Amino acid sequence: MKKSITLKELAKLLKVSVSTVSKALNDSHEISESTKRKVEEAAKLHNYKPNRAALNLKSGKTNTIGVILPSINNFFLARALRGIESVVATTNYNIVISITNESHEKEVKSIEALTNGMVDGIIISMAEETQVLQDFSHLHDIPDDIHVLMFDRVEKSIKCDKVFVDDYDAVLKAVRDLKFKGRNKIVLASTISKLSVGKQRTKGYIDSIKDKHDPILIEGPEDFIELKLNKLLIEENIDAIVALDEEASLASFRAGKKNNLLENGKLFLIGYAGKTISEHLTPSLTTVDQHGKKVGRTSAKLLLERLKRPNKDIEEIIIDSTLLERETTLKKS
Known part of the structure; x- marks a missing residue:
């Protein structure tokens, strides 16, 4: 070279x-x-x-945006990142990506590194541990000249632009769809009960099911959910499951397959999973589409607008989810 x-x-x-x-x-x-x-x-x-560093020093700008994600294995977050990149690629900004692996400590260190003259703005989805600890001091301490946008996992006390999915409404509608199709005993399965998005989805389920029966919640790790469902499907007359995340969806799917309830339509299942997984399962999995790429694009556009107009009013944008119906909610003849 x-x-x-x-x-x-x-x-x-x-x-x-x-x-x-x-x-x-x-x-x-x-x-x-x-x-x-x-x-x-x-x-x-x-x-x-x-010399970019010299130019940055002279202009007072870095032309760099920091993106902090809790995981890259999560299909929704991966799609959101693609959306962010697709927008930023059309500008003169660069992206620095930090993955916290759901760690509060790593999130704090990422914020410290990025706010040390590295970026003009930060797009962040919080780590699970941060939400469990309810410690947001590092986010409150970000200098005023570095603009922050929170997406998906957001904290109301942080005064910044936010983009999030209406998780409550998405599950509310999913349960109503199952009830409309004649499902009488609907279980909720979740490995994300400690996250803000998990709490909102659970609330949507509870509010929608309470006129039918008492809520049936199975919350915990993936293997626990599968074990619990195997027992419940044998002992109770369960005819539908709403799974709130990919791990819970796969655990529910395996339990349904093991008990020979999915292929014949005796058990309906709505979950959260990427297109690649959901379409290649047999039967294919009906899912809630959160439009991750749209969330990412919207987040990037909103932050770039903030960088141009620092004093504009704070915005909160809600992205609606849609139900993608596949074979696990289709009645077999």
């Missing part, structure tokens, strides 16, 4: 001042067109690259 040349070396090579080279590269009216062409050709020939 060809070694790049510095501004000072380029000026020495051309036998002009550093100021002349800098002005020529920035298309200053003070420099003649012939000199500009000569400088530009030499810069290209000798692989001159502007």
Whole structure:
């Protein structure tokens, strides 16, 4: 790879001042067109690259956005990241991505690193541990000149733009759809009961099912849910499950398959899972589509607008989910 040349070396090579080279590269009216062409050709020939750190220091901007995610294995968050990247790619901004792996400590360290002159703004979805601990001090301490946008997992006490899915309404509608199809005993399965999104989804289930029967909640790790459901499907007349996340959806699916209830339509199942997984299961899984890419695109656009207009009113944008019906909610003849 060809070694790049510095501004000072380029000026020495051309036998002009550093100021002349800098002005020529920035298309200053003070420099003649012939000199500009000569400088530009030499810069290209000798692989001159502007010192981004120096430019940032001079302008007071980094032209970089930090994105902090709790996980990259989560299909929704992965889609949201793609949405963010698709918007930022059309601008002169760069992205720095930090994955916290659901750790509060890693989230704190990510915030500290990114706010140390690295970024102009941050897009964040909080770690599970942060929500469990209810410790948001690191988010409150972010300097005012670094703009923050929270998405999906948001905290009301943080004064910033927010983009989130109406998790309550999504599950409320899912349960109503099952009730409309004649399902009489509907179970809720969740591995995310400690997250704000899990709490909202659970509330949607409880409020929608209370006129039918007492809520039946199975909350815990994936293996616990599968074990509990296997027992419940044998002992009780369960005819539908709403699973609130991918792990709970797969545990519910395995329990339904093991008890031979899914193929014949005796058990209906609505879950949360990516298209690749849900379409390739047999029978295919009906899912709640959170429109992750749209959430990401909306988040990026809103933060970029904030960077242009720092004093505009704070916005909260809600993205509606839709139900993608597949074979696990279709009555077999």
